[in-house]
Amino acid sequence: MSPGKFITLEGIDGAGKSTHLLWLENLLEGMGKSIVATHEPGGTLLGERLRSILLDSRQTMHPETEALLMFAARREHLDKLILPALTKGEWVISDRFTDASFAYQGGGRGLSEDKLDGLEHWVQGEFQPDLTFYFDVTSELGRKRLNNRGDGVESVDRFEKEEGEFFDRVRKSYLKRARKFSHRIHIIDSSQSLESIRLKLKDIILTIC
Numbered sequence: 279m280s281p282g283k284f285i286t287l288e289g290i291d292g293a294g295k296s297t298h299l300l301w302l303e304n305l306l307e308g309m310g311k312s313i314v315a316t317h318e319p320g321g322t323l324l325g326e327r328l329r330s331i332l333l334d335s336r337q338t339m340h341p342e343t344e345a346l347l348m349f350a351a352r353r354e355h356l357d358k359l360i361l362p363a364l365t366k367g368e369w370v371i372s373d374r375f376t377d378a379s380f381a382y383q384g385g386g387r388g389l390s391e392d393k394l395d396g397l398e399h400w401v402q403g404e405f406q407p408d409l410t411f412y413f414d415v416t417s418e419l420g421r422k423r424l425n426n427r428g429d430g431v432e433s434v435d436r437f438e439k440e441e442g443e444f445f446d447r448v449r450k451s452y453l454k455r456a457r458k459f460s461h462r463i464h465i466i467d468s469s470q471s472l473e474s475i476r477l478k479l480k481d482i483i484l485t486i487c
């Protein structure tokens with residue numbers, strides 16, 4: 279049995295990851311793959327508890343605390359869900375993974391790449407996704423899509439309430455990382471029509487099937 283593949287979806291808030299995740303899940307299931315769809319921070323019992331602390335808009339914390347909690351949740355996620363599923367030959371699709379820490383805690387909050395490199399190495403060694411889709415939108419378009427979600431101001435989380443400049447920095451950092459790891463990270467222009475994005479996703483997925 280061949281080990282499964284690990285696919286991650288990235289982008290600033292409002293980039294449209296969730297819609298694409300559902301579609302990708304159906305596509306791969308249609309190709310006969312067994313799929314585990316998950317997200318970060320979260321994906322385990324402890325990870326979900328950390329997620330609710332991390333996303334609580336009433337909670338304040340030091341940027342390093344934020345990074346440590348993200349990686350703590352990730353350690354559990356790898357141990358309890360991601361690695362066991364891959365070993366069983368399942369394909370894992372995760373809505374966010376470590377690239378998000380470099381973009382949000384690095385670019386957004388200003389933590390040094392060295393510190394994040396250290397955490398990454400500690401928690402996952404050389405392990406990396408087989409494929410990453412980075413859905414690129416401007417902070418303006420991301421904000422507009424979040425506002426159109428229609429689930430009310432009360433549900434705005436601790437990251438979503440950040441200013442446009444925060445998301446500009448997050449985006450810049452994602453783009454930098456996508457260029458650095460271009461063998462793995464595919465930049466998808468998420469302002470395009472759903473149809474043309476899906477064609478692109480399918481083409482790229484076929485390269486790892």
Ligand code: TYD
Binds near residue numbers: 379
């Ligand atoms: P998100 O994935 O956008 O979930 P939803 O679509 O349900 O709102 O929320 C997770 C938030 O966590 C998002 O704003 C980005 C942030 N995040 C980090 O800052 N660092 C990380 O390492 C991860 C995984 C997420």
